[in-house]
Amino acid sequence: MAEKEVKLMKGNEVIAHAAIRYGCDGYFGYPITPQSEVMETLMELKPWETTGMVVLQAESEVSSINMLYGGAATGKRVMTSSSSPGISLMSEGLSYLAGAELPCLIINCQRGGPGLGTIQPSQGDYFQATKGGGHGDYHLIVLAPNSVQEMHDHVAEAFDLAFKYRNPAMILADGAIGQMMEKVVLAPQRPRKTDEETRAEARAWAAYGKPADRERNIVTSLELQSEKMEIINQRLQEKYRTMEEMEVRYEAIECDDAEYVIVAFGSSARICSATVEMARAEGLRVGLLRPITLYPFPKKQIAELAARGVKGFLSAELNAGQMVEDVRLAVNGKAPVEHYGRQGGMLFNPDEVLAALKEKLIKK
Amino acid sequence: MAEVEIKAENRVYAKPRLMLDNTMHYCPGCSHGTVHKLIAEVIDELGLADRTIGISPVGCSVFAYNYIDIDWMEAAHGRALAVATAAKRLNPDRMVFTYQGDGDLSAIGTAESIHAAARGENVVAIYINNAIYGMTGGQMAPTTLLGMKTATTPYGRDPRLNGYPYKIAEMMAHLDGATYITRQSVHKPANVRKCKAAIKKAFQHAMDGQGFSLVEVVSTCNSGWKLSPVAANEWLEQHMLPYYPLGDIKDVKLDPTR
Amino acid sequence: MAKIKGTIVVDSERCKGCGVCVASCPCDVLALSSEVNGKGYPVVRMARPDACTGCASCGVICPDSCITVYRQKFE
Numbered sequence: 001m002a003e004k005e006v007k008l009m010k011g012n013e014v015i016a017h018a019a020i021r022y023g024c025d026g027y028f029g030y031p032i033t034p035q036s037e038v039m040e041t042l043m044e045l046k047p048w049e050t051t052g053m054v055v056l057q058a059e060s061e062v063s064s065i066n067m068l069y070g071g072a073a074t075g076k077r078v079m080t081s082s083s084s085p086g087i088s089l090m091s092e093g094l095s096y097l098a099g100a101e102l103p104c105l106i107i108n109c110q111r112g113g114p115g116l117g118t119i120q121p122s123q124g125d126y127f128q129a130t131k132g133g134g135h136g137d138y139h140l141i142v143l144a145p146n147s148v149q150e151m152h153d154h155v156a157e158a159f160d161l162a163f164k165y166r167n168p169a170m171i172l173a174d175g176a177i178g179q180m181m182e183k184v185v186l187a188p189q190r191p192r193k194t195d196e197e198t199r200a201e202a203r204a205w206a207a208y209g210k211p212a213d214r215e216r217n218i219v220t221s222l223e224l225q226s227e228k229m230e231i232i233n234q235r236l237q238e239k240y241r242t243m244e245e246m247e248v249r250y251e252a253i254e255c256d257d258a259e260y261v262i263v264a265f266g267s268s269a270r271i272c273s274a275t276v277e278m279a280r281a282e283g284l285r286v287g288l289l290r291p292i293t294l295y296p297f298p299k300k301q302i303a304e305l306a307a308r309g310v311k312g313f314l315s316a317e318l319n320a321g322q323m324v325e326d327v328r329l330a331v332n333g334k335a336p337v338e339h340y341g342r343q344g345g346m347l348f349n350p351d352e353v354l355a356a357l358k359e360k361l362i363k364k
Numbered sequence: 365m366a367e368v369e370i371k372a373e374n375r376v377y378a379k380p381r382l383m384l385d386n387t388m389h390y391c392p393g394c395s396h397g398t399v400h401k402l403i404a405e406v407i408d409e410l411g412l413a414d415r416t417i418g419i420s421p422v423g424c425s426v427f428a429y430n431y432i433d434i435d436w437m438e439a440a441h442g443r444a445l446a447v448a449t450a451a452k453r454l455n456p457d458r459m460v461f462t463y464q465g466d467g468d469l470s471a472i473g474t475a476e477s478i479h480a481a482a483r484g485e486n487v488v489a490i491y492i493n494n495a496i497y498g499m500t501g502g503q504m505a506p507t508t509l510l511g512m513k514t515a516t517t518p519y520g521r522d523p524r525l526n527g528y529p530y531k532i533a534e535m536m537a538h539l540d541g542a543t544y545i546t547r548q549s550v551h552k553p554a555n556v557r558k559c560k561a562a563i564k565k566a567f568q569h570a571m572d573g574q575g576f577s578l579v580e581v582v583s584t585c586n587s588g589w590k591l592s593p594v595a596a597n598e599w600l601e602q603h604m605l606p607y608y609p610l611g612d613i614k615d616v617k618l619d620p621t622r
Numbered sequence: 623m624a625k626i627k628g629t630i631v632v633d634s635e636r637c638k639g640c641g642v643c644v645a646s647c648p649c650d651v652l653a654l655s656s657e658v659n660g661k662g663y664p665v666v667r668m669a670r671p672d673a674c675t676g677c678a679s680c681g682v683i684c685p686d687s688c689i690t691v692y693r694q695k696f697e
Contacts, residue, residue: 026454054453059479063446066439066476070447073437074417076454096440195455207435207451209415209458218429220438368629368676368694376628377681377691388686392663393640397685553646553679593640 005186011151012178014186015081015107015171016041018155019053023192024105025076026054028067030086033119034175035109038081051192061086065093065106068168072102073219075202077159077193081107083175084125085116087133094168095134098236099221101205103162105155106140107171109178112345120345121175121267126322129172130295137233139240141169141247142294144265148182150292156187161247165239166205172294174318176267176347240296249292250301254280258287260361261305262353263327264316265291272316274350279357286357294323299330306334312361313337316353318346336361380404382413382433389427393593395583396425398550399492402560403463404432406567416459417451419444421468424498428463442473445480448487459571461488466507467497470532477532484541484575484618488566491533491578494585495604502588506530509607514588529607533580537614543575545614549582549605551597562612575618582608628676628693632666636688639663643680643689649673652680 009017015038019027029039039057047053058064064080071078082090087108097104108129112122129142141161143154151173158169193201199208210216223229251269254276255261264272269290279286289305291298302313312335315324321339328337340356342348368374382404390396407416413434420428422441429436439447444462452460462469469477469491480487496514497503503516507529511520521529536542544566548559559581566577582604586596637659643666644652653669666689668674676693
């Protein structure tokens with residue numbers, strides 16, 4: 001077996017390497033802090049000379065998301081990356097991608113908002129990522145990495161899920177994960193699919209040029225007849241229910257005997273794992289439930305913890321309280337659910353979270 | 365004298381092979397149908413039926429995919445040339461064209477259109493300029509002529525209130541990546557034939573990797589203009605063509621050393 | 623002397639009676655019928671069939687692809 005390829009790399013840089021190694025067909029993006037290294041790294045690596053992957057700097061995020069639409073509609077594996085304000089610009093395109101059931105990968109390396117906000121890390125786009133963002137009833141598949149290794153691994157995972165369900169998938173990272181350097185084990189290079197392979201796999205739906213032996217394919221989200229549009233919507237909802245049943249990913253740390261559970265994702269979860277250690281050192285039975293998929297959300301797992309008698313949940317997020325709503329829905333009144341957060345690009349420390357846990361839940 | 369026999373060897377014109385039997389949703393006399401036919405004929409004549417990807421816009425021609433028997437994708441309003449860019453770059457052996465109206469290509473999609481042209485994408489944009497928004501009920505387009513009455517310029521387009529019309533074809537002609545820019549019409553049989561030749565040239569241009577082509581078709585929207593189809597064709601000649609003159613605006617070869 | 627004659631076949635149910643073909647015919651062959659099709663459109667017909675040369679102008683300009691044109695040379 002070949003030796004593992006271990007590198008020290010930034011979260012944003014590793015996205016570029018992971019994409020090439022996965023066999024991604026095209027990257028389309030527009031520079032925005034704090035994720036510009038993704039496209040910079042790709043341009044430096046020149047994958048068009050090796051795997052044949054296309055890399056293109058678009059004139060805007062509006063354009064790059066629609067380039068994803070055009071690439072995905074031919075059955076290709078395409079991706080983009082951006083940060084919060086850029087994702088807002090993409091919202092229209094995300095809705096169309098979901099409506100036309102096109103698989104693709106979007107990376108949001110979140111920064112603090114609203115508006116132009118700050119360039120520091122934030123988790124203020126949880127609602128935008130998990131509840132739609134664009135118009136209409138749709139969901140993205142949302143993965144939340146908490147390390148550079150997961151940034152790498154989630155590229156393949158997100159592409160696989162996107163193609164399994166023909167649905168856009170998002171990696172919801174943040175400026176901290178994007179900018180931090182860590183050890184990462186790189187995946188071996190997979191051969192990029194040939195045109196013939198891609199077209200054979202996507203023959204039933206993709207628009208790559210109609211062969212004589214099949215009907216024409218039309219990639220669209222339009223249906224003017226309400227009766228038919230409702231059926232399309234119902235089918236989408238069935239797909240989302242299947243994802244909720246099959247694709248929830250989470251990590252439970254010290255949850256088995258926990259009296260109190262912190263729920264946190266991404267960089268917050270990283271911080272909160274230290275909070276759990278500190279709490280345990282003090283003899284407090286605290287656990288951490290880390291949703292890895294934010295959509296589908298691990299509501300069943302949280303509900304089970306609540307049913308088992310957990311006395312309180314603290315949703316620790318780098319925002320004003322967004323995921324806490326989903327935690328509350330999952331707990332469904334069986335235990336108090338509180339939120340602790342910092343905003344505007346500020347991070348919290350593990351001891352701050354522990355203090356909040358004590359103040360809001362344990363001392364009550 | 366004998367009657368003309370209705371048989372294949374005497375047939376000199378028929379519905380193009382790639383046109384589907386679906387009855388068009390367009391208003392009677394609408395230019396869209398004529399342009400659709402030309403595209404279908406060109407694709408067939410160039411032998412590209414199994415290699416062409418059409419991109420339909422938002423507007424009346426959103427349903428172009430119901431009429432020509434090729435693979436289609438329907439783009440968000442104005443974004444067709446961004447969609448086309450990736451479809452072509454990822455499938456360079458394919459013929460990729462967009463079909464867009466004046467609202468789509470030259471209002472909401474101006475940025476996507478200009479930049480696809482500037483990059484020299486090897487795609488063709490068929491640009492239907494009828495100086496009005498047809499599908500939404502006849503509102504002002506960027507190409508609406510001064511003085512022209514629309515639902516949102518009920519007293520006529522006034523440059524002090526509504527600004528001036530503009531010619532995106534001439535704008536694109538300034539871009540190095542845009543190599544074939546032409547303005548045609550389909551209001552008379554001779555113009556239809558010229559328009560077809562232009563579309564064919566543009567398609568060949570794209571397949572030869574010669575950069576971006578725009579075929580503007582000065583068209584009628586007789587419903588929006590509130591004229592009969594025949595009167596609309598006459599109005600087009602009298603009012604549209606002086607401002608949007610027909611002919612090739614730019615026709616160059618890309619530098620092979622680029 | 624040889625004479626070129628033409629004729630057309632109209633797909634009456636597709637015709638929307640827009641009259642663009644009538645205006646485009648160089649030989650003034652066509653007219654809209656007083657009868658209507660299933661959708662209520664007056665259908666184009668040959669009012670002066672003997673004048674048709676089969677030039678196909680009507681077919682070329684028809685937005686709804688409903689005219690097929692035939693042409694034959696008679697010696």
